[in-house]
Structure formats: C-alpha cells, structure tokens
Amino acid sequence: MNIEEYKRPEPRQPEARLSEWFSPAKRGVGGWAFLLHRFTGIVLVLYLALHFYVLSYLARGPEAYQAALNFLENPIFVALEVALIAAVIYHGLNGLRLILMAYNIGVKHQKAMFWVVFVLSALTTLVAAVYML
C-alpha cells in the first residue's frame, strides 16, 4: 500500500458506563463514600415515591389505611425499615462531611471523617434496630 493511501483507523471512543458509580473494584475510601452516598440517595428517592404511595391510602378512609398498615407489619418490611434508617443516617452524615469538605475543612482527613460517619451510622442503626425489633 502506498503511504499516501494509508488512513489511520479511528480510535475507539470510550463508553459511558453508569455501573462505574457502583463498581466495588479498586476503590479508595473516598470512592466508597461516593458509592454509598449515591446508592443511598437513589434508595431514598425510591422510598420517597413509595412513601407517597402508601400515604395515599389515607385518602381512601380509615379502613384502607388500616389494611395498608397491617400489610406493612410483615417482618420483611420491618427489616427493610431498618435498612432505610441506615441509608438515611449515612446519607445525612456523609452529606455533612461533603459540606465540610467543600468549605475546605478536613479534606486532608476525609478518610478518617468517612470512618466516623460510617461508625456513627452503624451504631445509630443498631440502636434503631434494637428499638424497632
């Protein structure tokens, strides 16, 4: 082939993969903080939608509301509520960590701050779980 005819092949463009937000591979501490914040955020948005739906039974009168509550007494839902508490507390505490970091406070200690957030979340969830179960 004549060198003038040679055309360099086009490079392969990178693909955007949303799974990258949640991939556990090769993560630093800050990466885990981000993964958990994003995951709990999505869970909370979905829960909010569910919460709005469940409360719609209130509009259908006392019997409908009672039936919905009886349905939610199932231990599976109680366990999910404990997970929900964990998500709320982590998201809230890590949110405070992110605000501090944006004001350039403790950025050098962001890993230690994550562990504080993590341990506090775990302890609070444990207390809530003992209270609820």
Next chain:
Amino acid sequence: MTGGKKTWWWQALSGLVLVFLLGLHLFANHFMAGGLLTYDDVVTYLSNPWILTLEVLFLATVIYHALLGVRALMLDRGISGQQERKLTRVLVVVGVVLFLYGIWLFWVILT
C-alpha cells in the same frame, strides 16, 4: 450566584435543613404520636398546627432535595445544555405536582 454554585449551595442547605426536619418528622411520628398506627391518630396528629407546619415544610424540603439529587445524577450522565434546561423544567413540574399532592392529602385528612 452562578448556575453550578447555586444548585450545589441549595442542595447543601436543603440537606442541612432536612437533617433537622427529618429528625423532627421521625421524632414526632414515632415518639410523640406513637407511630400513627390508626387513622384517628393521624387526624389528631395533623390537627396540631405546629405539626402541620413541620410536615408541610418537610414535604417541600424533601421533594426539593430529592429532585435536585435526581438532577445531579442526570448531569453526571453528561447531558447537553438544552437537555439540561428541559430536564429542569420537567423536574419543576414533578416537584410542584408532588407538593400539591401532599397538600391535598393533608386537606383530605383534616376535612
């Protein structure tokens, strides 16, 4: 304030406010009102004007914070300026509808 800073700041502020409002919401629901396990409990609960104020504020803040979060997620997917404005308009409509739904629910329960 500019676009980027403004949304970050409001997301942070509403998050900070939520820490308190959600705390109060959970405390009032589960400790003051015993978990609101009957319809009558809910009516009594919402008849308290302080509680009603708290719940309306909580409703507005939680919708706002959640939808800003959804918007951040969408921006992280790399959308164009035009798509972004469209998305923001859709989210504003969703937010207003959800807020009105909540208010309607309070009204139905109280009347």
Next chain:
Amino acid sequence: MAEVTFKIYRYKPGAIDPPRYDTFRVDVEAHETVLDILERLRLDDPTLTYRHSCHHGSCGTCGMVVNGKEVLACVTRVLELGTDTVVVEPLHHFPLVSDLVVDMTPFFEKYEPVGMPYIRESEYIPEGQPSEEVGTYVRFESCLECGLCLSACPVVGTDPEYLGPAALAAAARVVQEPRGQDVASVFQMVDTEQGCWRCHAAMECSEVCPNDVDPGGMIMFLRRELLTGKAHSGGKR
C-alpha cells in the same frame, strides 16, 4: 528473580477487535518495572504498542492501568505489586488508539484553556538564599499531564462534559499563584455545573496522582474560594 504472568490488553481498530488479553510468562528481576517488561516483550512482538518517554516518572507519558489501578508504568516495580499475575490495561475514559495507547486529546482540550503557567515558586528550599538576579527559586509545576486522574474519576467516566480533576487542579494553581494569569476568567471557567461543582469528592484522582498534585483537594479549595466569596476579590495570593 521470580516468574510472573503478564496479561496485556490488546486492541487494534479493525485488526484486534474485539479486544483480547495476551498472556506472557516473564522472569522478572527485583529492579524491573512494568515499562521494562513491556519493552522486553516488544522485542518478540513488535506490534505491542504503548507510550513512554523519560523512564523516570517525570514526563507522564506511560500512564496505564496495572492490576486495576492507574500508575506510571516506568516507576512501578513488578515484584512490588506482589501478585503472580499482572494485568496491564490502557487508561479508562480515553479514546483507545491501539493496545495501551490512548488518545490524550480530551485531556488537553480541557487542560490547556486554563493556561496554568508551568513554573511555580519552589517550596522545597526554604532555607535557600537566592541571589538578587534569581529573585525566588522556581520549579516546574507538579502536574505531569499523565491523565491518571481522569482515568480514575467516576464522574469523568459517565460525563464527557465534566472539566475533570486535572484542569480543575490547574485552575486552582492559577488562583494560588497567578503569575500574571487572569484569575477572574479562570474562576468563571470553573464555577459552572460541569466545572468544580460536578465533583462528588470520591477523591480517586488524589489516590492515583503520581506527583501529589491532589486534584481532589484542589477542587475543594476552589469550592471554598467560590463559597466564601474570595473569588470576587480576585482570589488570594
């Protein structure tokens, strides 16, 4: 000396497509780096391509992903990785030209407009007494322009519009030491949805930066400047 298995990512548009991993068994000496091994393997397979230049961690050309982590191949000793199998892949989030060679254009498209001066005041010889002609000791900026931070960042992975850690760190340097650069316009460039506010503080950039630029910390510095209004007074020196 130990025997190590190298699994190397191979891709050539139109030729090796879909990509595959080639496996090589190599005897490795304690001093040998990943780049040393690649150069050795290339003697047997001249079609194996990778980028490199200086061999001592100052040019930033040989950035790649080794065992899942972004590194400069020239300063990464194989045996110090501590694994029997070493997986070598090209940087993520860049257009892939061939094997381990990525197209750095997206990096420079965002990095160059910041206009960071390449020299900075040196912080390494505080006891030094520079002569009057010298004024202050200067050194090169720390950023090697290797692109490891962009490869590690989870937001860059899904959002091609994001300015990214390298450009934002460069912008923060301009704010800290403008050397005649227009600080206000740099603030304008980074104070956008796709600028310093798109970051979610995963700090993976700072984890992999081979020269302690700490892009994540620099982004947080920019945020504080913007949040506390210092940006309007032209930044601080």
